[in-house]
Amino acid sequence: MSLVLHQFRYDQKAFWRNPASVFFTVGFPVILLLIFATVFGSQTVEVRGGIKTTTYYVPAIITLSVISATMQSLAMSLVIAREDGRLKRGRGTPMPPWVFIAGRIGNSIVVALLMLALIAAIGDLAYGVGFPWGRLPDILLSLLVGTAAFCCLGIALTAAIPSQDAAAPIVNALLLPLYFLSGVFIPDDQLPSGVIHFADAFPIRHFFESFFDAYVPGGAGVSWDNLAVVAIWGAVGAFLAIRYFRWTPRSG
Amino acid sequence: MSEPVISIRGLRKSYGDAEAVRGIDLEVERGEVFAFLGPNGAGKTTTVEILEGYRKRSAGEVRVLGEDPEHGDRRWRERIGIVLQSCRLDPYLTVRESLGLYAGYYQAPRPIDETIELVGLGDKADARARSLSGGQQRRLDVGMALIGDPELLFLDEPTTGFDPSARRQAWETIAGLRELGKTVFLTTHYMDEAQRLADRVTIIAKGEIVARGTPEDLGDRESRPARISYREDGREVALETTTPVKTLNELTGRALAEGRELEGLEVARPSLEDVYLELTGQ
Numbered sequence: 001m002s003l004v005l006h007q008f009r010y011d012q013k014a015f016w017r018n019p020a021s022v023f024f025t026v027g028f029p030v031i032l033l034l035i036f037a038t039v040f041g042s043q044t045v046e047v048r049g050g051i052k053t054t055t056y057y058v059p060a061i062i063t064l065s066v067i068s069a070t071m072q073s074l075a076m077s078l079v080i081a082r083e084d085g086r087l088k089r090g091r092g093t094p095m096p097p098w099v100f101i102a103g104r105i106g107n108s109i110v111v112a113l114l115m116l117a118l119i120a121a122i123g124d125l126a127y128g129v130g131f132p133w134g135r136l137p138d139i140l141l142s143l144l145v146g147t148a149a150f151c152c153l154g155i156a157l158t159a160a161i162p163s164q165d166a167a168a169p170i171v172n173a174l175l176l177p178l179y180f181l182s183g184v185f186i187p188d189d190q191l192p193s194g195v196i197h198f199a200d201a202f203p204i205r206h207f208f209e210s211f212f213d214a215y216v217p218g219g220a221g222v223s224w225d226n227l228a229v230v231a232i233w234g235a236v237g238a239f240l241a242i243r244y245f246r247w248t249p250r251s252g
Numbered sequence: 253m254s255e256p257v258i259s260i261r262g263l264r265k266s267y268g269d270a271e272a273v274r275g276i277d278l279e280v281e282r283g284e285v286f287a288f289l290g291p292n293g294a295g296k297t298t299t300v301e302i303l304e305g306y307r308k309r310s311a312g313e314v315r316v317l318g319e320d321p322e323h324g325d326r327r328w329r330e331r332i333g334i335v336l337q338s339c340r341l342d343p344y345l346t347v348r349e350s351l352g353l354y355a356g357y358y359q360a361p362r363p364i365d366e367t368i369e370l371v372g373l374g375d376k377a378d379a380r381a382r383s384l385s386g387g388q389q390r391r392l393d394v395g396m397a398l399i400g401d402p403e404l405l406f407l408d409e410p411t412t413g414f415d416p417s418a419r420r421q422a423w424e425t426i427a428g429l430r431e432l433g434k435t436v437f438l439t440t441h442y443m444d445e446a447q448r449l450a451d452r453v454t455i456i457a458k459g460e461i462v463a464r465g466t467p468e469d470l471g472d473r474e475s476r477p478a479r480i481s482y483r484e485d486g487r488e489v490a491l492e493t494t495t496p497v498k499t500l501n502e503l504t505g506r507a508l509a510e511g512r513e514l515e516g517l518e519v520a521r522p523s524l525e526d527v528y529l530e531l532t533g534q
Contacts, residue, residue: 006356010345017344017380085339092304092334093400094326095357248306 003095007103015077015107025073025111026118029065033057033119036185037127046189048218053187058123059215060184063208065115066143067150070108072171074154077104079167082158087247097247105151112147138214138222145227146207149234153203156237159244163251178204203233255318257282257404257435258303263312265298272298274459275312282403285429285436287450289443291532295459296439297337300408303437304334317404330358333397337408340389343382347373347392350381351399358400370432371395371425387418391425398429405429407438411445423448443528457532467524476522482514 015021040053047056078101081087090100116139123129132139157174161167179185181195182205188196199205210226213219258280265273273295280286290296301307302314305321314321319328341350348364355361368377371391376384384392390410397405410426411419426449429436440446446453447467454464463470478496480503482489493499496519507514522530 003356007353010342010349010353013349014342014344081342084341085336086342088306089334089336089339089396090357092306092329092332092336093354093357094329094359096326 003099004102004106007095007099008106011103011107012110015073015111021073021077025065025068026115029061029068029115029119030122032064032185033061033122036061041127045187047187048216051216051218052127052129054123054127055129055216056187058119058127058129059212060208062116062119062215063146063204063211064179064184065119066112066146066211067175067204067207069111069115070147070150071154071157072175073111074104074108074151075157075161075171076167078155078158079161080164082247083164083249083251085249088249091247101155108151108154109147112143116143132215132217135214135219135221139211141222142207142210142214142227145230145234146211149203149207149230149237152234152237152241154237155245156240159240159246175204178202181205182208184208203230206230206233254282256280256315257317258286258437259313259315260299260303261313263299263302263314264310265295265302265307266310272459273302273309276456276459276461278454278461278464280435280437282435283430283433284451285426285438285449287446287453288437288439288456289441289446289453289528290439290456291441294441294456294532296441296456297408299456300406300437300439304332304406305329330360330400331403333400333402333405335390335393335397335405335407335410337412339393341381341384341392341396344380346378346380347384347395348377350392351395354396354399360401361399362401364399367395367399370398370428372421385418387414387421390414390418390422394422394425398434402434404435404437407436409439409441411440411442419445443525447524455528455531462531463527470524470527474521476527479520479522480518481520482517484514 036057037054040057043053044050045053045056078087087100091097120131124131157171161170178199181191181199182202183191183196183199184204196205206226206229210223210230213223213226214221256279258278260276260278263273263276264271276295276299288296288299298307302309303316303321305324308322316324317328317331321328342353345353347368351364351367355364365377368374371394373388373391373395376388381389381392394407394410407426411422414422423445426436426438438446438449450467452465453467453470455462455470475494477492477494479490479492480496480499481491482503491499500519503514
Protein backbone atom coordinates (compact mmCIF):
# COMPACT_ATOMS: atom_id res chain seq x y z
CA MET A 1 0.00 0.00 0.00
CA SER A 2 2.81 2.43 0.83
CA LEU A 3 4.29 1.43 -2.51
CA VAL A 4 1.06 2.51 -4.23
CA LEU A 5 1.24 5.88 -2.44
CA HIS A 6 4.86 6.22 -3.49
CA GLN A 7 3.97 5.52 -7.12
CA PHE A 8 0.93 7.83 -6.92
CA ARG A 9 3.03 10.76 -5.62
CA TYR A 10 5.34 10.59 -8.62
CA ASP A 11 2.43 10.09 -11.03
CA GLN A 12 0.85 13.25 -9.63
CA LYS A 13 4.06 15.20 -10.18
CA ALA A 14 4.39 14.01 -13.74
CA PHE A 15 0.68 14.66 -14.42
CA TRP A 16 0.66 18.28 -13.29
CA ARG A 17 3.88 19.08 -15.11
CA ASN A 18 2.59 17.74 -18.42
CA PRO A 19 0.92 20.66 -20.21
CA ALA A 20 -1.06 18.37 -22.53
CA SER A 21 -2.58 16.33 -19.70
CA VAL A 22 -3.42 19.43 -17.67
CA PHE A 23 -4.99 21.19 -20.63
CA PHE A 24 -7.13 18.30 -21.84
CA THR A 25 -8.30 17.01 -18.46
CA VAL A 26 -8.58 20.28 -16.52
CA GLY A 27 -8.58 23.28 -18.86
CA PHE A 28 -10.66 21.90 -21.70
CA PRO A 29 -13.78 21.01 -19.65
CA VAL A 30 -13.72 24.45 -18.02
CA ILE A 31 -13.51 26.12 -21.43
CA LEU A 32 -16.39 23.97 -22.71
CA LEU A 33 -18.56 24.95 -19.76
CA LEU A 34 -17.83 28.64 -20.31
CA ILE A 35 -18.64 28.35 -24.02
CA PHE A 36 -21.89 26.44 -23.56
CA ALA A 37 -23.01 28.72 -20.77
CA THR A 38 -22.22 31.84 -22.79
CA VAL A 39 -23.83 30.65 -26.01
CA PHE A 40 -26.97 28.97 -24.62
CA GLY A 41 -27.10 30.55 -21.18
CA SER A 42 -30.43 32.33 -21.46
CA GLN A 43 -32.37 29.32 -22.73
CA THR A 44 -34.30 26.60 -21.01
CA VAL A 45 -33.90 22.87 -21.51
CA GLU A 46 -37.11 20.85 -21.64
CA VAL A 47 -36.09 18.06 -19.32
CA ARG A 48 -37.27 17.39 -15.78
CA GLY A 49 -40.05 19.89 -16.36
CA GLY A 50 -37.78 22.61 -17.74
CA ILE A 51 -34.44 23.66 -16.26
CA LYS A 52 -31.91 26.38 -16.96
CA THR A 53 -29.33 25.53 -19.63
CA THR A 54 -26.51 26.09 -17.16
CA THR A 55 -28.15 23.70 -14.71
CA TYR A 56 -28.06 21.15 -17.54
CA TYR A 57 -24.46 21.78 -18.55
CA VAL A 58 -22.81 21.71 -15.12
CA PRO A 59 -23.47 17.97 -14.54
CA ALA A 60 -22.89 17.34 -18.26
CA ILE A 61 -19.42 18.84 -18.11
CA ILE A 62 -18.64 17.05 -14.85
CA THR A 63 -19.55 13.81 -16.66
CA LEU A 64 -17.15 14.70 -19.45
CA SER A 65 -14.44 15.67 -16.94
CA VAL A 66 -14.69 12.36 -15.12
CA ILE A 67 -14.46 10.36 -18.34
CA SER A 68 -11.58 12.52 -19.45
CA ALA A 69 -9.70 12.11 -16.15
CA THR A 70 -10.21 8.35 -16.19
CA MET A 71 -10.69 6.63 -19.53
CA GLN A 72 -9.03 9.21 -21.76
CA SER A 73 -6.14 10.12 -19.50
CA LEU A 74 -5.37 6.51 -18.50
CA ALA A 75 -5.52 5.16 -22.04
CA MET A 76 -3.19 7.88 -23.32
CA SER A 77 -0.68 7.83 -20.49
CA LEU A 78 -0.47 4.03 -20.32
CA VAL A 79 0.09 3.72 -24.07
CA ILE A 80 2.81 6.37 -23.89
CA ALA A 81 4.49 4.62 -20.94
CA ARG A 82 4.17 1.24 -22.68
CA GLU A 83 5.66 2.42 -25.96
CA ASP A 84 8.42 4.31 -24.12
CA GLY A 85 9.39 0.97 -22.58
CA ARG A 86 8.67 2.29 -19.10
CA LEU A 87 6.12 -0.42 -18.28
CA LYS A 88 8.56 -3.10 -19.37
CA ARG A 89 11.32 -1.51 -17.36
CA GLY A 90 9.14 -1.32 -14.26
CA ARG A 91 8.49 -5.05 -14.57
CA GLY A 92 12.22 -5.61 -14.27
CA THR A 93 12.17 -4.20 -10.72
CA PRO A 94 10.86 -5.81 -7.52
CA MET A 95 7.74 -3.61 -7.70
CA PRO A 96 4.63 -5.73 -8.29
CA PRO A 97 3.28 -4.61 -11.70
CA TRP A 98 -0.21 -3.84 -10.39
CA VAL A 99 1.29 -1.06 -8.26
CA PHE A 100 2.03 0.90 -11.40
CA ILE A 101 -1.57 0.61 -12.57
CA ALA A 102 -2.90 1.36 -9.09
CA GLY A 103 -0.85 4.56 -8.95
CA ARG A 104 -2.33 5.71 -12.24
CA ILE A 105 -5.86 4.84 -11.14
CA GLY A 106 -5.26 6.81 -7.94
CA ASN A 107 -4.19 9.72 -10.07
CA SER A 108 -7.40 9.45 -12.12
CA ILE A 109 -9.61 9.33 -9.02
CA VAL A 110 -7.98 12.39 -7.50
CA VAL A 111 -8.24 14.38 -10.72
CA ALA A 112 -11.88 13.29 -11.18
CA LEU A 113 -12.79 14.45 -7.65
CA LEU A 114 -10.95 17.69 -8.20
CA MET A 115 -12.84 18.30 -11.42
CA LEU A 116 -16.13 17.60 -9.67
CA ALA A 117 -15.23 20.29 -7.12
CA LEU A 118 -13.93 22.74 -9.72
CA ILE A 119 -16.84 22.52 -12.17
CA ALA A 120 -19.39 22.49 -9.34
CA ALA A 121 -17.76 25.59 -7.85
CA ILE A 122 -17.74 27.44 -11.17
CA GLY A 123 -21.37 26.41 -11.71
CA ASP A 124 -22.32 27.72 -8.30
CA LEU A 125 -20.35 30.95 -8.31
CA ALA A 126 -20.68 31.99 -11.95
CA TYR A 127 -24.09 30.60 -12.93
CA GLY A 128 -25.93 30.13 -9.65
CA VAL A 129 -26.25 26.36 -10.13
CA GLY A 130 -26.28 25.31 -6.49
CA PHE A 131 -24.50 22.17 -5.42
CA PRO A 132 -27.05 19.66 -4.10
CA TRP A 133 -25.38 18.97 -0.76
CA GLY A 134 -28.29 16.83 0.35
CA ARG A 135 -27.55 14.39 -2.47
CA LEU A 136 -23.81 14.20 -1.85
CA PRO A 137 -23.90 10.43 -1.18
CA ASP A 138 -25.81 9.86 -4.46
CA ILE A 139 -23.31 12.00 -6.33
CA LEU A 140 -20.31 10.26 -4.83
CA LEU A 141 -21.79 6.82 -5.48
CA SER A 142 -22.45 7.67 -9.09
CA LEU A 143 -18.96 9.13 -9.38
CA LEU A 144 -17.40 6.06 -7.77
CA VAL A 145 -19.08 3.61 -10.13
CA GLY A 146 -18.33 5.80 -13.14
CA THR A 147 -14.70 6.33 -12.17
CA ALA A 148 -14.11 2.63 -11.63
CA ALA A 149 -15.85 1.64 -14.86
CA PHE A 150 -14.15 4.21 -17.06
CA CYS A 151 -10.74 3.41 -15.56
CA CYS A 152 -11.25 -0.24 -16.53
CA LEU A 153 -12.41 0.77 -20.01
CA GLY A 154 -9.38 3.05 -20.42
CA ILE A 155 -6.96 0.28 -19.47
CA ALA A 156 -8.77 -2.14 -21.80
CA LEU A 157 -8.66 0.39 -24.62
CA THR A 158 -4.84 0.48 -24.55
CA ALA A 159 -4.87 -3.00 -26.09
CA ALA A 160 -6.48 -1.53 -29.21
CA ILE A 161 -3.98 1.32 -29.54
CA PRO A 162 -0.86 0.28 -31.43
CA SER A 163 1.33 3.35 -30.98
CA GLN A 164 1.71 6.68 -29.21
CA ASP A 165 0.67 8.55 -32.33
CA ALA A 166 -2.55 6.56 -32.57
CA ALA A 167 -3.58 7.18 -28.95
CA ALA A 168 -5.19 10.61 -29.25
CA PRO A 169 -7.04 9.93 -32.55
CA ILE A 170 -8.46 6.60 -31.35
CA VAL A 171 -9.57 7.93 -27.96
CA ASN A 172 -11.14 11.06 -29.45
CA ALA A 173 -12.80 9.19 -32.28
CA LEU A 174 -14.55 7.04 -29.70
CA LEU A 175 -15.45 9.66 -27.13
CA LEU A 176 -16.27 12.84 -29.04
CA PRO A 177 -19.17 11.44 -31.11
CA LEU A 178 -20.57 9.75 -28.02
CA TYR A 179 -20.50 13.02 -26.06
CA PHE A 180 -22.65 14.57 -28.80
CA LEU A 181 -25.00 11.61 -29.12
CA SER A 182 -25.36 11.08 -25.37
CA GLY A 183 -26.60 14.58 -24.65
CA VAL A 184 -23.41 15.85 -23.03
CA PHE A 185 -22.87 18.57 -25.63
CA ILE A 186 -26.37 18.89 -27.05
CA PRO A 187 -29.26 18.84 -24.57
CA ASP A 188 -31.56 15.81 -24.60
CA ASP A 189 -34.60 17.73 -25.82
CA GLN A 190 -32.84 18.57 -29.08
CA LEU A 191 -31.79 14.99 -29.85
CA PRO A 192 -33.96 12.68 -31.98
CA SER A 193 -35.06 9.62 -30.03
CA GLY A 194 -33.22 7.31 -32.46
CA VAL A 195 -29.97 8.97 -31.49
CA ILE A 196 -30.67 8.48 -27.81
CA HIS A 197 -31.51 4.81 -28.41
CA PHE A 198 -28.19 4.41 -30.17
CA ALA A 199 -26.32 6.17 -27.36
CA ASP A 200 -28.08 3.93 -24.83
CA ALA A 201 -25.95 1.07 -26.09
CA PHE A 202 -22.85 2.76 -24.65
CA PRO A 203 -21.82 3.62 -21.11
CA ILE A 204 -21.42 7.39 -21.48
CA ARG A 205 -25.14 8.02 -21.79
CA HIS A 206 -25.93 5.90 -18.74
CA PHE A 207 -23.23 7.48 -16.63
CA PHE A 208 -24.47 10.93 -17.65
CA GLU A 209 -28.07 10.04 -16.80
CA SER A 210 -27.21 8.68 -13.39
CA PHE A 211 -25.00 11.62 -12.54
CA PHE A 212 -27.58 14.06 -13.89
CA ASP A 213 -30.33 12.52 -11.77
CA ALA A 214 -28.18 12.86 -8.69
CA TYR A 215 -27.21 16.45 -9.44
CA VAL A 216 -30.13 18.46 -10.78
CA PRO A 217 -33.07 19.69 -8.71
CA GLY A 218 -36.02 17.41 -9.27
CA GLY A 219 -33.79 14.52 -10.28
CA ALA A 220 -34.56 11.08 -8.98
CA GLY A 221 -31.38 10.62 -6.95
CA VAL A 222 -29.52 7.37 -7.44
CA SER A 223 -30.51 5.88 -10.76
CA TRP A 224 -29.81 2.22 -10.15
CA ASP A 225 -30.52 0.85 -13.61
CA ASN A 226 -28.22 3.38 -15.26
CA LEU A 227 -25.50 2.68 -12.70
CA ALA A 228 -25.92 -1.04 -13.30
CA VAL A 229 -25.29 -0.59 -17.03
CA VAL A 230 -22.18 1.48 -16.27
CA ALA A 231 -20.97 -1.22 -13.85
CA ILE A 232 -21.51 -3.95 -16.46
CA TRP A 233 -19.48 -1.98 -18.98
CA GLY A 234 -16.81 -1.57 -16.32
CA ALA A 235 -16.77 -5.32 -15.66
CA VAL A 236 -16.39 -6.03 -19.38
CA GLY A 237 -13.56 -3.47 -19.45
CA ALA A 238 -11.88 -5.13 -16.48
CA PHE A 239 -12.11 -8.52 -18.15
CA LEU A 240 -10.65 -7.21 -21.42
CA ALA A 241 -7.95 -5.30 -19.53
CA ILE A 242 -6.83 -8.38 -17.61
CA ARG A 243 -6.94 -10.48 -20.75
CA TYR A 244 -5.29 -8.15 -23.27
CA PHE A 245 -3.24 -5.52 -21.45
CA ARG A 246 0.42 -5.67 -22.45
CA TRP A 247 3.52 -4.36 -20.74
CA THR A 248 5.94 -4.42 -23.65
CA PRO A 249 6.06 -1.94 -26.54
CA ARG A 250 4.14 -2.90 -29.68
CA SER A 251 6.45 -0.97 -31.96
CA GLY A 252 10.18 -1.68 -32.24
CA MET B 253 35.54 -21.33 -6.97
CA SER B 254 32.22 -19.66 -6.28
CA GLU B 255 29.11 -20.47 -8.24
CA PRO B 256 28.88 -18.56 -11.53
CA VAL B 257 26.52 -15.57 -11.52
CA ILE B 258 25.04 -16.69 -14.81
CA SER B 259 25.16 -20.16 -16.28
CA ILE B 260 23.50 -21.27 -19.49
CA ARG B 261 23.42 -24.82 -20.91
CA GLY B 262 21.98 -25.68 -24.29
CA LEU B 263 19.75 -22.61 -24.45
CA ARG B 264 17.35 -22.53 -27.37
CA LYS B 265 14.64 -20.11 -28.37
CA SER B 266 12.34 -20.39 -31.37
CA TYR B 267 9.79 -17.98 -32.71
CA GLY B 268 7.54 -20.14 -34.84
CA ASP B 269 9.82 -21.88 -37.31
CA ALA B 270 12.67 -19.43 -36.83
CA GLU B 271 15.28 -20.41 -34.27
CA ALA B 272 16.81 -17.25 -32.82
CA VAL B 273 19.08 -19.01 -30.33
CA ARG B 274 20.39 -22.46 -31.27
CA GLY B 275 21.86 -24.13 -28.25
CA ILE B 276 24.33 -21.89 -26.48
CA ASP B 277 26.40 -22.48 -23.34
CA LEU B 278 28.06 -19.80 -21.30
CA GLU B 279 29.07 -18.81 -17.81
CA VAL B 280 29.64 -15.44 -16.25
CA GLU B 281 31.76 -15.22 -13.09
CA ARG B 282 31.22 -12.86 -10.20
CA GLY B 283 32.73 -9.41 -10.64
CA GLU B 284 33.52 -9.62 -14.33
CA VAL B 285 32.37 -7.46 -17.20
CA PHE B 286 31.15 -9.93 -19.77
CA ALA B 287 30.48 -8.77 -23.31
CA PHE B 288 28.05 -10.64 -25.54
CA LEU B 289 29.01 -9.43 -28.97
CA GLY B 290 27.26 -10.01 -32.26
CA PRO B 291 25.63 -8.34 -35.24
CA ASN B 292 22.00 -7.22 -35.21
CA GLY B 293 19.65 -10.19 -35.25
CA ALA B 294 22.27 -12.62 -33.92
CA GLY B 295 20.17 -13.53 -30.87
CA LYS B 296 21.73 -11.19 -28.29
CA THR B 297 18.60 -9.44 -27.11
CA THR B 298 16.63 -12.68 -27.10
CA THR B 299 19.26 -14.22 -24.86
CA VAL B 300 19.53 -11.27 -22.51
CA GLU B 301 15.73 -11.02 -22.23
CA ILE B 302 15.61 -14.68 -21.24
CA LEU B 303 18.22 -13.99 -18.56
CA GLU B 304 16.21 -10.99 -17.34
CA GLY B 305 13.03 -13.05 -17.06
CA TYR B 306 11.16 -11.21 -19.83
CA ARG B 307 11.02 -14.18 -22.22
CA LYS B 308 10.50 -17.90 -21.84
CA ARG B 309 13.08 -20.20 -23.37
CA SER B 310 12.22 -23.08 -25.69
CA ALA B 311 14.86 -25.43 -24.24
CA GLY B 312 17.95 -25.54 -22.05
CA GLU B 313 19.05 -24.74 -18.52
CA VAL B 314 19.41 -21.18 -17.28
CA ARG B 315 20.53 -20.02 -13.84
CA VAL B 316 20.89 -16.37 -12.92
CA LEU B 317 22.09 -15.76 -9.35
CA GLY B 318 21.16 -19.37 -8.66
CA GLU B 319 17.56 -19.07 -9.84
CA ASP B 320 15.59 -19.78 -12.95
CA PRO B 321 14.69 -16.32 -14.35
CA GLU B 322 11.30 -17.59 -15.50
CA HIS B 323 10.38 -17.93 -11.84
CA GLY B 324 12.34 -14.99 -10.50
CA ASP B 325 10.56 -13.53 -7.47
CA ARG B 326 10.83 -10.12 -5.81
CA ARG B 327 13.89 -11.11 -3.83
CA TRP B 328 15.64 -12.15 -7.03
CA ARG B 329 14.64 -8.88 -8.72
CA GLU B 330 16.20 -6.97 -5.79
CA ARG B 331 19.56 -8.40 -6.88
CA ILE B 332 19.53 -7.50 -10.57
CA GLY B 333 19.50 -4.22 -12.46
CA ILE B 334 18.33 -3.86 -16.05
CA VAL B 335 19.07 -1.27 -18.70
CA LEU B 336 16.84 -2.01 -21.67
CA GLN B 337 17.98 -1.48 -25.24
CA SER B 338 15.50 1.30 -25.76
CA CYS B 339 13.61 2.92 -22.96
CA ARG B 340 12.61 6.54 -22.66
CA LEU B 341 12.41 8.13 -19.24
CA ASP B 342 9.46 9.96 -17.78
CA PRO B 343 10.10 13.34 -19.41
CA TYR B 344 8.53 15.35 -16.60
CA LEU B 345 10.52 13.92 -13.69
CA THR B 346 13.96 15.26 -12.76
CA VAL B 347 17.07 13.11 -12.46
CA ARG B 348 16.68 13.04 -8.66
CA GLU B 349 12.96 12.23 -8.89
CA SER B 350 13.45 9.45 -11.42
CA LEU B 351 15.97 7.86 -9.10
CA GLY B 352 13.71 8.52 -6.09
CA LEU B 353 10.82 6.76 -7.82
CA TYR B 354 12.92 3.68 -8.52
CA ALA B 355 14.61 3.75 -5.10
CA GLY B 356 11.14 3.27 -3.61
CA TYR B 357 10.79 -0.08 -5.39
CA TYR B 358 13.73 -1.63 -3.49
CA GLN B 359 14.22 -2.73 0.12
CA ALA B 360 17.73 -1.32 0.50
CA PRO B 361 18.41 1.22 -2.25
CA ARG B 362 21.69 3.05 -2.75
CA PRO B 363 21.75 6.68 -1.58
CA ILE B 364 20.28 8.84 -4.35
CA ASP B 365 22.84 11.65 -4.35
CA GLU B 366 25.72 9.20 -4.36
CA THR B 367 24.18 7.41 -7.35
CA ILE B 368 23.78 10.71 -9.19
CA GLU B 369 27.50 11.39 -8.69
CA LEU B 370 28.35 7.84 -9.71
CA VAL B 371 26.77 8.27 -13.13
CA GLY B 372 28.22 11.76 -13.49
CA LEU B 373 24.98 13.76 -13.42
CA GLY B 374 25.82 15.90 -10.38
CA ASP B 375 25.17 19.16 -12.20
CA LYS B 376 21.92 17.82 -13.72
CA ALA B 377 20.32 16.47 -10.54
CA ASP B 378 17.33 18.80 -10.77
CA ALA B 379 17.01 18.85 -14.55
CA ARG B 380 13.98 17.14 -16.04
CA ALA B 381 14.72 14.03 -18.08
CA ARG B 382 13.41 15.66 -21.26
CA SER B 383 16.16 18.30 -21.12
CA LEU B 384 18.99 15.74 -20.96
CA SER B 385 21.10 14.77 -23.97
CA GLY B 386 21.01 11.20 -25.26
CA GLY B 387 24.20 10.32 -23.43
CA GLN B 388 22.97 11.86 -20.18
CA GLN B 389 19.65 10.02 -20.44
CA ARG B 390 21.56 6.78 -20.87
CA ARG B 391 23.59 7.51 -17.78
CA LEU B 392 20.39 8.18 -15.86
CA ASP B 393 19.15 4.83 -17.22
CA VAL B 394 22.22 3.18 -15.74
CA GLY B 395 21.67 5.06 -12.47
CA MET B 396 18.08 3.77 -12.27
CA ALA B 397 19.32 0.23 -12.85
CA LEU B 398 21.91 0.70 -10.08
CA ILE B 399 19.62 2.33 -7.52
CA GLY B 400 18.63 -1.02 -6.00
CA ASP B 401 22.35 -1.79 -5.49
CA PRO B 402 22.18 -4.95 -7.61
CA GLU B 403 24.86 -7.63 -7.77
CA LEU B 404 24.30 -8.14 -11.47
CA LEU B 405 23.64 -5.51 -14.09
CA PHE B 406 22.34 -6.13 -17.61
CA LEU B 407 23.18 -3.56 -20.27
CA ASP B 408 21.57 -4.19 -23.64
CA GLU B 409 23.39 -2.24 -26.36
CA PRO B 410 23.98 0.76 -24.12
CA THR B 411 25.54 3.04 -26.73
CA THR B 412 23.73 2.18 -29.96
CA GLY B 413 23.02 5.32 -31.95
CA PHE B 414 25.33 7.53 -29.85
CA ASP B 415 27.75 10.09 -31.13
CA PRO B 416 31.40 9.54 -30.16
CA SER B 417 31.41 11.84 -27.14
CA ALA B 418 28.20 10.36 -25.71
CA ARG B 419 29.68 6.89 -26.18
CA ARG B 420 32.82 7.89 -24.35
CA GLN B 421 30.76 9.23 -21.44
CA ALA B 422 28.69 6.06 -21.27
CA TRP B 423 31.85 3.95 -21.39
CA GLU B 424 33.36 5.83 -18.47
CA THR B 425 30.25 5.16 -16.42
CA ILE B 426 30.28 1.45 -17.30
CA ALA B 427 34.02 1.15 -16.63
CA GLY B 428 33.34 2.66 -13.18
CA LEU B 429 30.98 -0.24 -12.35
CA ARG B 430 33.87 -2.64 -12.26
CA GLU B 431 35.25 -0.74 -9.28
CA LEU B 432 31.94 -1.26 -7.46
CA GLY B 433 32.45 -5.00 -7.85
CA LYS B 434 29.31 -5.43 -9.95
CA THR B 435 28.97 -8.25 -12.42
CA VAL B 436 28.03 -6.76 -15.77
CA PHE B 437 26.42 -8.56 -18.71
CA LEU B 438 26.84 -6.28 -21.69
CA THR B 439 25.46 -6.90 -25.17
CA THR B 440 26.83 -4.89 -28.02
CA HIS B 441 27.43 -4.98 -31.73
CA TYR B 442 30.47 -2.75 -31.45
CA MET B 443 33.79 -4.56 -31.39
CA ASP B 444 35.58 -1.57 -29.88
CA GLU B 445 33.04 -1.36 -27.06
CA ALA B 446 33.60 -4.99 -26.09
CA GLN B 447 37.34 -4.52 -26.37
CA ARG B 448 37.33 -1.41 -24.26
CA LEU B 449 35.03 -2.58 -21.47
CA ALA B 450 35.03 -6.34 -21.16
CA ASP B 451 37.12 -8.87 -19.28
CA ARG B 452 35.77 -11.62 -21.49
CA VAL B 453 34.00 -11.55 -24.82
CA THR B 454 31.72 -14.15 -26.37
CA ILE B 455 30.69 -13.70 -29.98
CA ILE B 456 27.30 -14.89 -31.19
CA ALA B 457 26.24 -15.10 -34.83
CA LYS B 458 23.01 -16.56 -36.21
CA GLY B 459 22.09 -17.89 -32.79
CA GLU B 460 25.31 -19.80 -32.18
CA ILE B 461 28.46 -18.97 -30.29
CA VAL B 462 31.35 -18.65 -32.72
CA ALA B 463 34.18 -17.50 -30.47
CA ARG B 464 35.03 -16.75 -26.88
CA GLY B 465 38.01 -15.39 -25.02
CA THR B 466 39.60 -12.27 -23.64
CA PRO B 467 39.59 -9.27 -25.97
CA GLU B 468 43.32 -9.88 -26.58
CA ASP B 469 43.30 -13.52 -27.61
CA LEU B 470 39.84 -13.63 -29.17
CA GLY B 471 39.57 -15.87 -32.20
CA ASP B 472 43.24 -16.94 -31.88
CA ARG B 473 44.37 -13.70 -33.32
CA GLU B 474 47.98 -14.46 -32.38
CA SER B 475 48.14 -17.68 -34.36
CA ARG B 476 46.42 -16.39 -37.44
CA PRO B 477 48.49 -15.71 -40.56
CA ALA B 478 50.15 -12.34 -40.83
CA ARG B 479 49.74 -10.41 -44.02
CA ILE B 480 52.81 -8.97 -45.74
CA SER B 481 52.32 -6.50 -48.56
CA TYR B 482 54.60 -4.36 -50.72
CA ARG B 483 54.85 -2.99 -54.26
CA GLU B 484 57.03 -4.51 -56.96
CA ASP B 485 57.29 -2.97 -60.44
CA GLY B 486 54.24 -0.92 -59.69
CA ARG B 487 51.96 -3.78 -58.71
CA GLU B 488 50.69 -4.77 -55.27
CA VAL B 489 52.01 -7.98 -53.84
CA ALA B 490 50.39 -9.52 -50.79
CA LEU B 491 51.12 -12.79 -49.08
CA GLU B 492 49.86 -14.48 -45.95
CA THR B 493 52.21 -16.38 -43.73
CA THR B 494 52.16 -18.13 -40.39
CA THR B 495 55.93 -17.57 -40.08
CA PRO B 496 56.27 -13.85 -40.72
CA VAL B 497 59.84 -13.56 -39.37
CA LYS B 498 61.18 -16.18 -41.76
CA THR B 499 59.23 -14.93 -44.75
CA LEU B 500 60.20 -11.35 -44.11
CA ASN B 501 63.84 -12.31 -43.75
CA GLU B 502 63.85 -14.09 -47.09
CA LEU B 503 62.05 -11.18 -48.79
CA THR B 504 64.27 -8.46 -47.43
CA GLY B 505 67.42 -10.61 -47.97
CA ARG B 506 66.60 -11.03 -51.62
CA ALA B 507 65.78 -7.35 -52.04
CA LEU B 508 69.04 -6.38 -50.35
CA ALA B 509 71.03 -8.75 -52.55
CA GLU B 510 69.39 -7.27 -55.65
CA GLY B 511 69.92 -3.77 -54.31
CA ARG B 512 66.31 -2.61 -54.44
CA GLU B 513 63.66 -1.32 -52.02
CA LEU B 514 60.42 -3.09 -51.11
CA GLU B 515 58.15 -0.12 -51.55
CA GLY B 516 55.21 0.26 -49.17
CA LEU B 517 56.28 -2.73 -47.09
CA GLU B 518 53.77 -3.59 -44.38
CA VAL B 519 53.31 -6.47 -41.96
CA ALA B 520 49.89 -6.70 -40.34
CA ARG B 521 48.15 -8.99 -37.92
CA PRO B 522 44.42 -9.34 -38.48
CA SER B 523 42.68 -6.69 -36.36
CA LEU B 524 39.95 -7.64 -33.92
CA GLU B 525 37.55 -6.06 -36.35
CA ASP B 526 38.78 -8.43 -39.10
CA VAL B 527 38.40 -11.44 -36.82
CA TYR B 528 34.94 -10.32 -35.77
CA LEU B 529 33.74 -9.74 -39.32
CA GLU B 530 35.11 -13.09 -40.43
CA LEU B 531 33.61 -15.00 -37.49
CA THR B 532 30.20 -13.43 -37.86
CA GLY B 533 30.24 -13.98 -41.61
CA GLN B 534 29.72 -10.35 -42.54
